[in-house]
Amino acid sequence: MNTEEFQARARVMKALSSPVRLMIVDELSRGERCMCELQPMFPMNKSTLSRHVTALKNVGIVSERRKGARCFLKLETPCILNVFECTMGVIRAEAKRHAKLAK
Amino acid sequence: MNTEEFQARARVMKALSSPVRLMIVDELSRGERCMCELQPMFPMNKSTLSRHVTALKNVGIVSERRKGARCFLKLETPCILNVFECTMGVIRAEAKRHAKLAK
DNA sequence: CTACTATAGCGCATTGTTGCGCAACTCTGC
DNA sequence: GCAGAGTTGCGCAACAATGCGCTATAGTAG
Structure with missing residues (x-):
């Protein structure tokens, strides 16, 4: 199996491993x-x-469209959103497990 | 929107942001x-x-089943594998974009 | 054309976080 | 007791995140 492939995947995951960047993706x-719309939110x-936005652009999750001085950001790969469903499954299962341990 | 939720998601993504841990998930x-089976592979x-395995256990992606001195690891949330399909989509799109720029 | 403002990105220094190997430790089974 | 399977503490090196200030470009007013 290809090592580079795993590294590429890891880079994408890493870009999504910050709450701030997840919030940016959620907003997009x-x-x-x-950018000027995002700034008041953060x-x-x-x-x-x-820099956070650049990190998302670097791995291809977000793309930009320049319009004069402004720079409009767009979610390039919306399937990322499916990923969140899965993570929520992980989180819920984990919460259940913790609840059990607490008993 | 809930900040803790984003942090929980970020933790899951972070656990998956290392090539080694992705390879472990792939193997599982x-x-x-x-562990003794994994060791020769890495x-x-x-x-x-x-420690890598512990990181995956901490977020609930991997569970363990002890049997004597051994500790069997299992993928607890296989939907993680769907995530990889999406990341590969991101990566392929990115590769295409790079190819275009190179022209 | 010049001066000014707003948008966006970069370089640097600081601080905090990870990953790693080594060694020491626990726990199980013989 | 001893060997094998795993985990944990420690220190080091590498990396990531942040704030501050500076630069570049676009648009606008004079």
């Missing part, structure tokens, strides 16, 4: 947004936000 | 394995491998 799942330095 | 997708210290 509801439509195109520009209580952080704009350069930090820009 | 073909059936139960014990050219690393067994403590390191143990």
